[in-house]
Structure formats: C-alpha cells, structure tokens
Amino acid sequence: xxxxxxxxxxxxxxxxxxxxxxxxxxxxxxxxxxxxxxxxxxxxxxxxxxxxxxxxxxxxxxxxxxxxxxxxxxxxxxxxxxxxxxxxxxxxxxxxxxxxxxxxxxxxxxxxxxxxxxxxxxxxxxxxxxxxxxxxxxxxxxxxxxxxxxxxxxxxxxxxxxxxxxxxxxxxxxxxxxxxxxxxxxxxxxxxxxxxxxxxxxxxxxxxxxxxxxxxxxxxxxxxxxxxxxxxxxxxxxxxxxx
Numbered sequence: 338x339x340x341x342x343x344x345x346x347x348x349x350x351x352x353x354x355x356x357x358x359x360x361x362x363x364x365x366x367x368x369x370x371x372x373x374x375x376x377x378x379x380x381x382x383x384x385x386x387x388x389x390x391x392x393x394x395x396x397x398x399x400x401x402x403x404x405x406x407x408x409x410x411x412x413x414x415x416x417x418x419x420x421x422x423x424x425x426x427x428x429x430x431x432x433x434x435x436x437x438x439x440x441x442x443x444x445x446x447x448x449x450x451x452x453x454x455x456x457x458x459x460x461x462x463x464x465x466x467x468x469x470x471x472x473x474x475x476x477x478x479x480x481x482x483x484x485x486x487x488x489x490x491x492x493x494x495x496x497x498x499x500x501x502x503x504x505x506x507x508x509x510x511x512x513x514x515x516x517x518x519x520x521x522x523x524x525x526x527x528x529x530x531x532x533x534x535x536x537x538x539x540x541x542x543x544x545x546x547x548x549x550x551x552x553x554x555x556x557x558x559x560x561x562x563x564x565x566x567x568x569x570x571x572x573x574x575x576x577x578x579x580x
Contacts, residue, residue: 395421412475419445457486473503495526507538525561528552549579
C-alpha cells in the first residue's frame with residue numbers, strides 16, 4: 338500500500354513548466370480586468386467571471402486551469418482542459434499544457450463516468466490514480482464517493498484514512514482507522530496506521546504502541562498481503578523503529 342511518488346514528481350514538473358510559460362500572459366481582455374475588477378481582485382475570480390460571460394473562451398479556460406493547478410484544485414483544472422480540448426483540440430495541442438493533456442482527459446472522463454454510473458470501482462480507480470500522484474484532496478473525494486456506494490471496502494477506507502492524514506485531518510484519520518480495527522481486529526494496515534497516528538501525531542504513545550505491537554504480531558504470525566518485497570522490508574524496519 339506504500340505508493341511510488343515518481344508519477345507525482347513528473348506531473349508537478351510538467352505543471353511548473355506550463356505555469357512558467359504562462360506567467361506573463363493574460364486574456365485579451367486584460368484592460369477590462371484592471372478597470373472593472375481592480376488590481377486587488379484575484380486572478381481566479383477574474384477568470385471565472387470571464388468564463389461565465391464567455392463560456393467558450395478556450396484561452397481563458399487554459400489560464401484558469403493553470404490557476405486551479407496552483408491552488409491545488411487539480412480536478413477542476415483537468416475538467417477545464419478537457420472542455421477546452423473539446424472546443425479547439427488543435428489549439429490546446431500546441432500549448433504547453435498538452436504535456437498533461439492525456440492525463441487530464443483520462444481522469445476527467447473517468448470522473449464523469451464514475452458519477453454518471455454510480456460505480457464504486459470507477460471511483461476507486463480515480464482515487465488510486467490521484468493517490469499515487471500524491472494529490473490527496475481529489476483522492477479523498479473519490480474514495481468518499483466510493484464508500485457511499487459500498488461501505489464494506491476495508492482497503493479503500495484505509496486509503497481514505499491516509500488521505501485524511503496527508504491533509505492534516507488527523508482526528509478524522511484516527512476515527513476511521515479505529516472503526517476498521519474494531520470491525521477487523523487482525524487487519525495489518527489498520528492496526529499499523531492507527532498505531533502510528535495515535536503515537537506520532539496525536540501524542541497518545543501508550544495507546545499507539547498497543548496497535549503497533551498488534552501490527553507486528555500480524556506481520557510475523559498472520560498472513561498479510563504486501564504489494565512487493567520492498568514494501569515488506571520497509572514495514573519490517575519501520576515496525577522495529579516504532580517499537
């Protein structure tokens with residue numbers, strides 16, 4: 338369950354290049370912005386207003402997508418890229434954002450299908466993709482939608498708890514992990530992460546050690562499934578360090 342961040346780093350570098358290339362650009366109506374909105378108005382609000390008035394303004398869509406990426410609204414940015422591409426594919430393909438076009442189209446379409454079909458597996462695919470990229474806000478939202486459709490998904494619940502933790506919602510993470518442990522007391526990951534959250538994030542070392550010790554017992558005497566040998570080795574060393 339420990340994830341590779343390589344995809345995320347590549348994605349961020351592409352976004353950075355895209356943002357730098359557009360740093361000095363503004364929509365053709367920039368004079369309107371300074372006259373009507375004033376210099377204190379946010380670029381996001383301005384661009385959103387322009388799109389409300391001109392919903393087919395492809396250039397404005399791409400600029401707003403860039404702002405959304407910088408403001409950690411990745412799914413919103415992907416949706417705009419997809420809209421822009423549907424209106425003018427050749428224009429979008431010539432811009433720097435084309436470097437993330439395939440990913441934007443795939444994830445935006447996947448979200449649309451998951452929502453339309455009320456499909457937990459599609460929400461999980463979307464959530465896992467965002468999680469692997471380290472984009473935890475969108476991953477959290479996807480996993481929450483999946484669990485609404487199917488509440489008996491232990492692995493998805495655990496990933497959701499990790500999203501909460503990465504978003505500094507530690508109490509929500511602990512509450513969800515506690516729920517899993519109460520339901521499935523021999524689940525390795527639930528014990529392991531619940532113990533670490535209690536011990537290292539919420540300051541309850543004594544209680545946290547109980548669950549870490551249970552995770553260590555399950556590791557050696559149970560039959561937990563790991564993604565690969567590297568993950569197993571990492572977890573074994575981390576359990577030693579925690580104990």
